[in-house]
Amino acid sequence: MKVSEMQQEVLRLKQEQDICILAHSYVAREISEIADFVGDSYQLSVKASQVENQTVLMCGVRFMAETVKILSPEKKVLLSNPLAGCPMAEQMDKDMILQVKKSYPDYSIMAYVNTTAELKTIADVCVTSSSAVKIAKAIENDKILFIPDCNLGAYVAKQVPEKTVKLLQGGCPIHASVKPSAVQNMKALHPQALVLVHPECMPSVVEQADFVGSTSAIMDYAKNSNAKEFIIGTEISIAEHLQYDCPDKLFYPLTKDLICPNMKSTTLVDVYRNLTGEFGEEIILDKQTIQDARRCIDKMIALGG
Ligand code: 13P
Ligand code: SF4
Numbered sequence: 001m002k003v004s005e006m007q008q009e010v011l012r013l014k015q016e017q018d019i020c021i022l023a024h025s026y027v028a029r030e031i032s033e034i035a036d037f038v039g040d041s042y043q044l045s046v047k048a049s050q051v052e053n054q055t056v057l058m059c060g061v062r063f064m065a066e067t068v069k070i071l072s073p074e075k076k077v078l079l080s081n082p083l084a085g086c087p088m089a090e091q092m093d094k095d096m097i098l099q100v101k102k103s104y105p106d107y108s109i110m111a112y113v114n115t116t117a118e119l120k121t122i123a124d125v126c127v128t129s130s131s132a133v134k135i136a137k138a139i140e141n142d143k144i145l146f147i148p149d150c151n152l153g154a155y156v157a158k159q160v161p162e163k164t165v166k167l168l169q170g171g172c173p174i175h176a177s178v179k180p181s182a183v184q185n186m187k188a189l190h191p192q193a194l195v196l197v198h199p200e201c202m203p204s205v206v207e208q209a210d211f212v213g214s215t216s217a218i219m220d221y222a223k224n225s226n227a228k229e230f231i232i233g234t235e236i237s238i239a240e241h242l243q244y245d246c247p248d249k250l251f252y253p254l255t256k257d258l259i260c261p262n263m264k265s266t267t268l269v270d271v272y273r274n275l276t277g278e279f280g281e282e283i284i285l286d287k288q289t290i291q292d293a294r295r296c297i298d299k300m301i302a303l304g305g
Contacts, residue, residue, distance in 0.1 A: 006272050007034045013275035020053035021271070022068070024060035025215045026235040026263035029244070031059050031271055040216040041067075041113050042128035046301060048072060057274055059266050062283075063089040066117040069283040070293045080274050081266040082281035088200075089114045091170045092148045094122055100145070104166055107145040110136065111296060112152060114172070117285055119147070121292035124299075129199055130214035131304030136160045138303045151176060155199040155206055174260045175200035178233060182255045183208040186231045190252055196221055197233030197254070205233065222246065235260050 001009070011034055014021055022044050023035035032038045037047045041064065048056060048068035055076040058065035063086055065079040097119060101109065111123035112132070120126060127135045129152060136144060136156045142163045146153035148170030157165035178201050187195065187208075196218045197209040206212055211221045215238055222230050222242050232239040233254040242251045273279035285293075 003030050003268065006268055010034050010268070010272055010275060013272075014057075017055065017275065018053050019055045019057050019275065020051045021057045021059060022047060022051075022064075024064060024263060025219070025241060026237050026260055027059045027266055028237070028264065028268065029240060030268045031266065032241070034268075034271070035059065040128065040130055040214045042130045042214065042300075042304060043216060044068075045071065045113065045128070045297065049301070057271070057280070059271060060084070061086040061089070061262050063114055063116060065283045066285065066293075067113060067297060069285050070117060070120070070290050070297055073285075073287075073290050077283040078274055078280045079283055080280055081270045084262045084265045086114050086172075086262055088112075088148055088170060088172045089116055092119060092168070094118050097122060097147060100168065104143070104145050106141075107143040107166060108139055108141040110139075110144045110146050110156075112147065112149050113297075113300070115148060117289050117293045120296050121289055123147075123296040125303070126296040126300040127304070128214065128300070130217055131300060132156050132199075133159045135300060135303045136163060136165070149200055151202055151206070152199045154203045155212065158203075172200040174235065174258060175233075176202060177257055178202065178205050178255055180204040180208065183231070183233070186252060186254055190229055190231060190250075192227075193229035193231045193250075193252060194225065194227045195231045195233065195254070198235075201233055209233065219245075222249070222251070234258065235263060237263070 021035045023038045049071040057078045059080045061084045069077040108124040113128045144165045150167040153167040194210040196211045229250045236253045236258045239251040239253045
């Protein structure tokens with residue numbers, strides 16, 4: 001079967017079965033082309049709470065499918081490829097954070113959405129990369145224990161100097177692997193290009209950027225800018241999507257290593273096999289976990305919109 005034929009078959013099957021396909025913008029192009037909605041983590045969370053279909057298929061990583069289930073417990077939520085986890089989300093567990101919290105009893109736990117459902121049950125508020133600064137400013141407490149990404153946390157701390165932000169050693173191995181010298185090397189090669197980076201990169205990378213933002217914010221910035229060349233400091237697929245969307249501009253990945261193997265593990269064949277019932281995993285969470293984890297996600301949506 002050709003790629004286009006499989007895409008047509010996926011479209012037919014999803015309509016027949018009333019399935020909504022959500023795809024993070026880091027997944028492969030042939031999947032985003034057939035998805036009902038493509039976006040960053042925040043947009044996917046909001047969309048998940050709004051769709052009317054009884055079944056939602058998440059083409060992304062596990063914590064994203066869990067977030068959909070928490071927001072829509074009555075729905076059947078499928079993770080397209082059960083192996084698609086997020087190493088950052090799995091870095092810290094509930095017991096470890098409860099232990100840390102003993103030393104910071106008056107701090108609010110601010111959890112990046114890239115965390116497990118279990119860890120969200122003890123968070124005071126959840127954030128995504130696009131809402132973190134706004135939510136840090138908005139919450140009542142001026143002391144924040146930010147988990148798990150110390151790079152995003154450092155970015156928040158810099159943008160919200162009026163609050164005290166305690167960081168732990170966690171983060172995204174893909175974004176954190178970018179060295180500050182990579183920015184200098186790419187700028188030397190493309191002196192006209194603007195540098196757009198994700199706040200999961202190290203502060204020494206972020207401080208050299210012309211713009212810092214979530215996946216979608218980077219895409220919007222590049223599309224609306226009058227500049228013609230951009231160095232893209234986030235997962236490599238964003239440079240690819242932008243190149244399709246803006247053929248009159250040029251996009252250069254900041255490094256060739258910005259590839260998330262977990263996001264890339266979902267293939268169009270997986271999606272096809274999800275719809276024929278041969279592959280995928282239904283997300284099952286117990287009622288208490290859903291109830292407890294939902295508080296911090298609801299608070300994020302209420303404060304972050
Ligand atoms: P955003 O979708 O918030 O930009 O986050 C990127 C990411 O690493 C998702 O796993
Ligand atoms: Fe996790 Fe980083 Fe991959 Fe996002 S890019 S899913 S944070 S490992």
